[in-house]
Amino acid sequence: MKSIDKVTVIxxxxxxxxxxxxxxxxxxxxxxxxxxxxxxxNAINKIDKNLSRMVNKEKITEKDKVESLERINTSLxxxxxxxxxxxxxxxxxxxxxxxxxxxxxxxxxxxxxxILASNTSSISITRLAAITNRPERFIGMHFFNPVxxxxxxxxxxxxxTESEVTRSVEETAKKLGKVPVPVQDSPGFVSNRVLMxxxxxxxxxxxxxxxxxxxxxxxxxxxxxxxxGPLRLADFIGLDVCLDILNVLYDGFxxxxxxxxxxxxxxxxxxxxxxxxxxxxxxxx
Ligand code: CAA
Numbered sequence: 395m396k397s398i399d400k401v402t403v404i405x406x407x408x409x410x411x412x413x414x415x416x417x418x419x420x421x422x423x424x425x426x427x428x429x430x431x432x433x434x435x436n437a438i439n440k441i442d443k444n445l446s447r448m449v450n451k452e453k454i455t456e457k458d459k460v461e462s463l464e465r466i467n468t469s470l471x472x473x474x475x476x477x478x479x480x481x482x483x484x485x486x487x488x489x490x491x492x493x494x495x496x497x498x499x500x501x502x503x504x505x506x507x508x509i510l511a512s513n514t515s516s517i518s519i520t521r522l523a524a525i526t527n528r529p530e531r532f533i534g535m536h537f538f539n540p541v542x543x544x545x546x547x548x549x550x551x552x553x554x555t556e557s558e559v560t561r562s563v564e565e566t567a568k569k570l571g572k573v574p575v576p577v578q579d580s581p582g583f584v585s586n587r588v589l590m591x592x593x594x595x596x597x598x599x600x601x602x603x604x605x606x607x608x609x610x611x612x613x614x615x616x617x618x619x620x621x622x623g624p625l626r627l628a629d630f631i632g633l634d635v636c637l638d639i640l641n642v643l644y645d646g647f648x649x650x651x652x653x654x655x656x657x658x659x660x661x662x663x664x665x666x667x668x669x670x671x672x673x674x675x676x677x678x679x
Pocket of ligand 1: 540
């Protein structure tokens, strides 16, 4: 089984910086790839802030934080950064053409036995794997936001993923203190196939005037013990991301039960995407 020591994380946004954070904190050497020096610095600052939060809560020591940050290098070149990596985790925006460009160059540059993984929440792992010359060493490694907190890594096997690669990624996830759950590639995998219809139904409740966002969320928080109500969670995930995933489910299964609520489409059209734009079902500072 392939042992993983050096990891390249491509993309330093919300998911990417969280993924780099957990790898570095667990002792892996990490190269974090961004498109500009400024974005790379922003990602490191975010990791610094989230590690400080853990120091303040006495979950880790100041020494752990300093050593973790020392284990992270940054790069602006995905191919160069993958040259001596054991595992490459891609966490760039959900755009197939962008991912295709990155995986083509990374596949050429990375060692032949390196594992290529995508953190995609909506694009088929089998389709991404087919971009490369190593579909048997390609896998989904789906983390959840906030990455330092959420225990799950959904390990998504493409049609050709070798079982040795699955085992290696599961072992790596365990070293991060996560719980890997292997599933087969299918639209939305398991996580979003179950989560997104619930969020969509909550939006339909608002759309049809059954309840306000606050009322719908209170029902789910107090009655079902959800840490966040589905509409607060939709804002947290990003309404554009929710819409993309629902469209993947709708197109993938050709089943009307996955049709996105018109209110969700309108909110995305209006640029009200949730936390990241300052407004969605709720307003944020
Ligand atoms: N880094 C490190 N620690 C963090 C953190 C971060 N980014 N964000 C929160 N935390 C820690 C806090 O320090 C706190 O730690 P303690 O328990 O030791 O005090 C803990 O997490 C809880 O945080 P808060 O007290 O600030 O806030 P909270 O109790 O309201 O919890 C939450 C916040 C963890 C986000 C919680 O509301 C929650 O679990 N929400 C649901 C999140 C969820 O469902 N995520 C999955 C989204 S789907 C996805 O990501 C994938 C996809 O494909 C769409």
